[in-house]
Amino acid sequence: MYNYDRYRQSWAPVVERLSYSLNAEQMVCSMTTQLFHFPGTQNLKGNAELHHHLVPASYHRITALGCAKRVHRGETHQSIIKALIDCVNNGLKEDKEVNRWLQVMKKNAPAGLENFMNSISTWQEQAEHSLAYTRELLQEMGYEIGVDDGNRHINRNLLAKLVGYFFKKITYPRVMYSIR
Numbered sequence: 001m002y003n004y005d006r007y008r009q010s011w012a013p014v015v016e017r018l019s020y021s022l023n024a025e026q027m028v029c030s031m032t033t034q035l036f037h038f039p040g041t042q043n044l045k046g047n048a049e050l051h052h053h054l055v056p057a058s059y060h061r062i063t064a065l066g067c068a069k070r071v072h073r074g075e076t077h078q079s080i081i082k083a084l085i086d087c088v089n090n091g092l093k094e095d096k097e098v099n100r101w102l103q104v105m106k107k108n109a110p111a112g113l114e115n116f117m118n119s120i121s122t123w124q125e126q127a128e129h130s131l132a133y134t135r136e137l138l139q140e141m142g143y144e145i146g147v148d149d150g151n152r153h154i155n156r157n158l159l160a161k162l163v164g165y166f167f168k169k170i171t172y173p174r175v176m177y178s179i180r
Contacts, residue, residue, distance in 0.1 A: 011072035015065065017133050018061065018134055020126065021126075021127050022065055024127035025127045028120055032050060041113070045105065063083065064091065085143060085145055088131060088135050
C-alpha cells in the first residue's frame with residue numbers, strides 16, 4: 001500500500017492546507033467559546049452540543065498536521081500516514097455535526113448577532129474546505145483514503161479526560177467583552 005517513493009513527494013501542500021484548516025478551527029473555537037461569556041448567549045441552544053464535536057474535530061486537525069509535518073521533515077513510517085488519513089476522515093465526520101449544531105445556534109442567537117454568527121460559519125466553512133482539500137491532495141498523491149470503518153475512532157471518554165486535564169492546567173484572565 002505504501003512505498004518509499006510516495007514519501008519523497010512534496011508534503012508542503014498538505015502541511016499548508018492542514019495549517020489553513022487548523023487556523024480556521026481556532027477561530028471557530030475562539031468565537032463559539034466567547035459566546036459562553038456574553039450576556040444573553042451563555043446558554044445559547046446548540047453551543048454545548050457543538051463543542052461536543054468541535055473538541056474532537058480540533059484534536060484530529062492537530063494530529064493530522066503533526067503527522068504531515070513529520071513526513072514533510074523526512075520520517076517514513078507508514079503508521080504516520082495511516083494516522084494522518086484517519087484524522088482527516090474523522091475530522092470531516094465531526095465537522096458535519098459541528099455544522100449541524102452551528103445552524104441551531106444561528107437560529108437561536110439573539111438579534112444583533114447575525115454578523116458574528118455568519119463570521120463563525122465562514123470560518124467553519126474554511127476549516128472544512130481546507131480539510132476536504134487535504135483529503136483530495138492525499139488521494140492525488142496515491143494514498144487510499146476510503147471511508148473509515150469506525151474502528152479507529154479515538155475513545156470519546158479518553159479524549160474528554162485529556163481535554164479536561166489540559167483545561168485544568170490553564171488559567172484564564174477575567175476579561176469583560178461587549179457586543180455592539
